[in-house]
Amino acid sequence: MALAVAATAIGATAWANVGAEATSAHRDERPERIVSGREVFDFKNLAEITSTSSVIVKAEVVGIQPGRTIGSADEGGLDQARDVTLSVTTSYKRFPTVPQTIVLEEWGWDGDGNGYQVENVTWSEIGHKGYYFLKPSDAPGRWRLVSNQGRMLDKNGRLELSADPTSPFASSIWMDALDLEVELKRLTDTKKPPTDLPQPHAEPEVVTGDAASTPAPGEETEEPIPDDSTDDGSEPTPYPSST
Secondary structure, eight states: OBOOOTTTBGGGGGGOSBOSSOOOSOOOSSOOEEEBOOBSOOOSSHHHHHHHOSEEEEEEEEEEEEEEEEEEGGGTEEEEEEEEEEEEEEEEEOSSOOOSEEEEEEEEEETTOOBEEETTBOOOOTTOEEEEEEEEOSSTTOEEESSTTOEEEEETTEEEESSOTTSHHHHHOOOOHHHHHHHHHHHTOSSSOOTTOOOOOOOOOOOOGGGGGSOOTTOOSSOOOOTTOOTTTTSSSSSSOOO
């Protein structure tokens, strides 16, 4: 499945029309598979993602519910987001301001209610705490990760990255949560701007038409399965789930 994931992939704005149709009443409680998309940004280090993100927050997940649907039957099917509510405890970068509560769009379910995650961005759970590097979504009042590298969960001081663990970006994050906070404060200091902060990455051109639904370069032909996949007949059925 080649998925241009809304706002984390270049083909996102081709899905600008929000589907009026609802997805299946059934929705998986866990993702059954992992899909790939065209990544908007590929960062190499913390300074690059910090410079490019509009907002950077430390926050806790306090709510999750089904979000908007996009696409249509004519466009290859519907997909539905998960609205992840974040309670912000610290803001490192503001654009122009940061509310105390942020709704983060996360993907998602297909039109049959089958759950999927995008790349290494595992589904959020209530109680998760971490650091979020964000851009405004194309849906009013919603936010998105600046890229699939844009979440770092705090697991008792150890950082759990949403980035590909084999990527140069993941290799560059040597720090724990405390070190990350110190570095973020340094990189976002407006009174004494750091001299090593690079220019933000330029927004890429939007992919539309047939190119938006073709596999991303290097995409695997087989969809991998998440470590906690329910593709074992336990909940509710093997993929694809029945409705």
